[in-house]
Amino acid sequence: AKRKSILDLNKKYLACEPLSMCTAYDYITASWAQKSNCDMILIGDSLAMTSLGYKSTTDLPFDEFKYHVKSVCRAEGSSLVVADMPFGSYETSHEVAISNALQLLKLDSNVASLKIEVGMHTKDKYTINLVKEMCSRGIPIMGHIGLTPQRSHSLGGFRVQGNKSYKEIKELLETALVLQDAGCWALVLECIPQKVAGYITSKLNIPTIGIGAGTQTSGQVLVMSDMLGMLPGGVPKFVKQYSSIHRVASDSISKYIDEVESGKFPSNDTHTFKIKNEIWEEFI
Numbered sequence: 001a002k003r004k005s006i007l008d009l010n011k012k013y014l015a016c017e018p019l020s021m022c023t024a025y026d027y028i029t030a031s032w033a034q035k036s037n038c039d040m041i042l043i044g045d046s047l048a049m050t051s052l053g054y055k056s057t058t059d060l061p062f063d064e065f066k067y068h069v070k071s072v073c074r075a076e077g078s079s080l081v082v083a084d085m086p087f088g089s090y091e092t093s094h095e096v097a098i099s100n101a102l103q104l105l106k107l108d109s110n111v112a113s114l115k116i117e118v119g120m121h122t123k124d125k126y127t128i129n130l131v132k133e134m135c136s137r138g139i140p141i142m143g144h145i146g147l148t149p150q151r152s153h154s155l156g157g158f159r160v161q162g163n164k165s166y167k168e169i170k171e172l173l174e175t176a177l178v179l180q181d182a183g184c185w186a187l188v189l190e191c192i193p194q195k196v197a198g199y200i201t202s203k204l205n206i207p208t209i210g211i212g213a214g215t216q217t218s219g220q221v222l223v224m225s226d227m228l229g230m231l232p233g234g235v236p237k238f239v240k241q242y243s244s245i246h247r248v249a250s251d252s253i254s255k256y257i258d259e260v261e262s263g264k265f266p267s268n269d270t271h272t273f274k275i276k277n278e279i280w281e282e283f284i
């Protein structure tokens with residue numbers, strides 16, 4: 001299938017058709033998303049926790065992330081692939097950040113865009129100017145505002161953003177507008193009250209992709225391990241679980257172990273290779 005381009009997705013946005021995005025972490029999960037014809041696959045740094053068992057996205061080494069980017073890109077299909085800029089890959093200087101961005105884009109020509117978490121424009125001039133620099137060099141950037149997990153310590157934890165005061169809502173809206181001006185082609189809005197996310201969306205002319213941001217954004221993104229129940233334990237309030245892969249998988253493996261122990265697997269008839277009697281008898 002022909003890969004969707006940023007232009008294709010923009011046409012869909014202009015036609016007011018909702019955009020779909022989900023995360024993927026490796027060849028298998030990317031193949032599922034590609035088979036389902038998701039508009040966009042995000043190689044999110046959430047893979048640090050969902051795939052690699054780190055405690056935080058900030059623990060993710062850049063080299064390990066690159067390995068996952070290559071793996072996701074090997075899955076064939078039409079989804080546009082977006083890769084995160086992980087924590088530590090862009091904060092040192094614009095020069096280092098641009099060099100790391102180019103490394104990600106050069107891993108595979110299927111990486112169509114990068115995504116960067118950005119703080120409020122009043123406090124995070126550095127990242128906003130970086131986005132501007134990158135976009136002016138032709139690097140497609142999806143901004144990410146609201147709850148930005150890489151900054152969870154500064155934000156006081158994993159909490160809804162843009163719900164405390166008039167000033168906070170205004171800052172969030174201004175940040176979205178500044179990022180649009182900086183050249184972002186889309187914005188992720190994470191954990192923002194529905195009304196605020198809807199208002200921001202209505203003031204932009206680029207698509208917004210919401211996660212925990214209600215029904216009024218131009219599209220939705222979910223973390224695959226949350227939506228498919230790939231890990232034990234709870235998921236955030238805004239997640240809808242469409243499956244419980246962790247339970248299905250561990251129940252299936254337990255059944256396999258029982259059958260190995262009881263001698264039910266492998267079955268003599270279906271899972272074994274036979275040899276012609278005359279050859280066997282010649283040997284024996």
Ligand code: KIV
Binds near residue numbers: 043046084
């Ligand atoms: O890393 C990630 O999975 C993300 C999504 C939550 C948008 O940034």
